Structures are given as C-alpha cells and as structure tokens.
Amino acid sequence: MAEVNQQGCLFVGEGVVLKGNFEVPDIASISGVVEGELTAKQIIIEATGVVNGKLSGESIDIRGEANEFVSSTRSLIIRSTGKVTGSIHYSEIEIEKGGHLHGDLNNLNPHS
Amino acid sequence: MSIFSKNSTPNNGEDKIADEQLDGYAQSSSTEEEIIAATSSYEQVSRAETVNRPGIAKPSIISEGFIFEGTITSDGILNIAGTVRGKITAKSVLIDASGHVDGELNSDQLVIKGHLKGEVNCEDLNVGPLAHVDGTISYKYIHIQRGGKVSGKFIKN
Numbered sequence: 430m431a432e433v434n435q436q437g438c439l440f441v442g443e444g445v446v447l448k449g450n451f452e453v454p455d456i457a458s459i460s461g462v463v464e465g466e467l468t469a470k471q472i473i474i475e476a477t478g479v480v481n482g483k484l485s486g487e488s489i490d491i492r493g494e495a496n497e498f499v500s501s502t503r504s505l506i507i508r509s510t511g512k513v514t515g516s517i518h519y520s521e522i523e524i525e526k527g528g529h530l531h532g533d534l535n536n537l538n539p540h541s
Numbered sequence: 542m543s544i545f546s547k548n549s550t551p552n553n554g555e556d557k558i559a560d561e562q563l564d565g566y567a568q569s570s571s572t573e574e575e576i577i578a579a580t581s582s583y584e585q586v587s588r589a590e591t592v593n594r595p596g597i598a599k600p601s602i603i604s605e606g607f608i609f610e611g612t613i614t615s616d617g618i619l620n621i622a623g624t625v626r627g628k629i630t631a632k633s634v635l636i637d638a639s640g641h642v643d644g645e646l647n648s649d650q651l652v653i654k655g656h657l658k659g660e661v662n663c664e665d666l667n668v669g670p671l672a673h674v675d676g677t678i679s680y681k682y683i684h685i686q687r688g689g690k691v692s693g694k695f696i697k698n
Binding site for chain 1: 682685686688689692
C-alpha cells in the first residue's frame with residue numbers, strides 16, 4: 430500500500446531516532462523512535478517502534494510502544510505486542526489479547 | 542360399562558363411540574405423561590453429567606430482571622443477566638448483554654458483554670463488542686473486542 434504511493438507518508442526505520450513535531454498528511458509508519466508530537470491520518474507503530482509524546486490520527490495501529498498521549502478519531506487497535514501508557518482518547522477501540530494498556534481511557538463519543 | 546354394553550342393545554352404537562373417544566383421550570394423555578417422564582429423566586441425566594464432570598461447576602445465575610443489592614461471594618462461576626449493585630467476588634464472572642453491575646468486582650476471569658461501572662480487579666479480562674465499561678480496572682491480561690466502549694483508569698499488574 431505504502432510502496433505504491435509514498436506521497437505524504439513518513440517512514441521511520443529501525444534504529445532511527447526522531448525528535449520534534451511532525452505533521453503527516455497520509456501514513457506514518459514508525460519502526461524507530463519518535464520523540465515529540467506526531468499527527469497523521471494513519472499511524473502504524475511497528476513492533477520495534479516507540480513513540481514518546483503525543484500521537485494523534487484517524488486510524489492508529491500499535492504493535493510497538495506509545496507513551497504519554499494517544500488520540501484516535503476513527504479506530505485504535507492495540508495488537509498483542511503493543512504497549513500503550515498514558516492518556517488515551519478513542520472513538521472505536523480494539524485490544525488484542527496480550528496487549529498492554531496502562532492509563533486513562535476516554536471515549537470521544539460515549540453516547541453513540 | 543363392559544357388562545352392560547352388548548351388541549344387541551339399541552343405543553349400543555353411541556356408547557361404543559363414547560367408549561372409543563374416552564379410550565383415545567386416555568391414550569393421548571398417557572403418551573403426554575410418557576413424554577414428560579422422558580424429558581425429566583433426560584434432565585436428570587444431563588444434570589448428573591454436569592455434576593460428574595470434574596472442574597466444571599454449575600454457574601450461579603442472576604437472571605434478567607433480577608436486581609440484587611449486596612455482597613456476592615462465590616468460588617465458582619457467576620452469570621449476571623440482571624442487575625447487581627454491591628460487591629462481587631467470584632472465580633469467574635460473566636456479565637451478559639442484559640447484565641448491569643455497579644460496584645466492586647473481584648475475579649480471576651471476567652467476561653463483560655453488558656454494562657459495568659465501578660472498581661474491577663481481575664486477571665483475565667474480555668470485553669465484548671456491545672459492552673459498556675466505566676471505572677478503575679486493574680488486570681493482568683486484557684482483550685477488548687472492536688466496538689466495546691471502555692473508559693476510566695486501566696492498570697496492568
């Protein structure tokens with residue numbers, strides 16, 4: 430999917446450490462370490478990926494680690510290898526068995 | 542009846558019909574009885590099986606429409622389809638789609654398909670797609686199915 434059209438995408442390879450604020454129009458795929466704010470339409474944190482800071486997007490898929498803050502307006506999936514700590518805001522959530530969740534969970538539209 | 546009903550008597554035809562009808566009725570009722578007897582014996586067999594099977598205990602059930610206020614303590618399985626307000630301690634708890642729990646809940650295994658509000662302490666947590674969970678949840682293993690509405694504080698032990 431990402432190989433076909435890489436326009437507007439961010440890829441952080443394993444071993445790469447990125448610090449700062451990032452605005453990504455399309456897909457952000459993180460296998461390395463990101464420190465700071467990351468906003469993207471779709472965020473994938475691979476098994477080796479770590480994000481320390483603020484993570485916001487429509488669809489977020491976590492196989493690695495996300496600390497501090499996660500906000501997803503469409504769907505948030507924490508895979509079995511995923512680890513999320515801090516404040517979490519979501520509209521639809523799925524946690525696979527084995528996923529790690531530690532923190533405050535908030536539903537963005539609780540009466541739907 | 543048998544002594545008086547001879548073929549020679551004039552009103553014998555009617556009698557015979559009445560007799561037959563009675564017989565038919567008696568037969569049908571006896572078959573019903575047999576069916577009831579059969580089902581009850583089947584129930585007995587199935588119950589005996591559950592009792593004999595090691596490790597699988599019969600669950601305690603709070604049925605739909607039943608409201609319980611207080612403390613429940615069980616070493617076994619608890620199925621909640623009604624409403625419980627108070628403290629629950631059990632080995633395994635299932636909150637059905639119609640079930641509501643408001644209070645404190647301690648269990649090894651917890652499956653939530655209905656509504657839960659309060660403080661939860663469990664090892665294995667499974668939240669179904671139609672569940673509503675709100676409170677402080679401390680767990681060891683968690684699984685939330687897509688669509689489950691959860692909010693509050695989550696603590697992994």
